[in-house]
Amino acid sequence: MPFLTAATERVRIEVVVLVIASQCGDALKPYVGDPHYDVTQHLFNHSDRLHAQPRQWIRRMAALAELDEARVRAWMLARLVCEGTRVPWYADVARRL
Numbered sequence: 070m071p072f073l074t075a076a077t078e079r080v081r082i083e084v085v086v087l088v089i090a091s092q093c094g095d096a097l098k099p100y101v102g103d104p105h106y107d108v109t110q111h112l113f114n115h116s117d118r119l120h121a122q123p124r125q126w127i128r129r130m131a132a133l134a135e136l137d138e139a140r141v142r143a144w145m146l147a148r149l150v151c152e153g154t155r156v157p158w159y160a161d162v163a164r165r166l
Contacts, residue, residue: 105140109148112141123162142166 108130112119118126127145131138149163 103144104134105136106144108134108136108141109144112145113148119162120158123165127166 112126112130115126123145124142127142128138131141134141146163146166149159149166153159153163
């Protein structure tokens with residue numbers, strides 16, 4: 070859709086994130102201080118692993134941190150969608166989750 074502006078694209082992404090959040094209900098709220106959200110930055114810090122094997126990398130990090138894998142994966146999906154306009158390969162990783 071070449072006619073979309075950056076603002077329109079941002080709104081579209083925010084809608085997708087809201088849909089994802091609504092499907093998870095309270096499982097994604099609140100994110101402040103949620104260790105399942107906090108660990109996502111560590112996942113992003115190793116972009117080579119995240120790009121190569123996203124599910125396995127999330128599984129390993131969740132196990133090491135003793136966290137619920139599904140919840141970590143949900144947060145990663147939300148972050149990948151939100152930040153996907155800045156890093157093109159995030160969309161590919163999001164599709165593989």
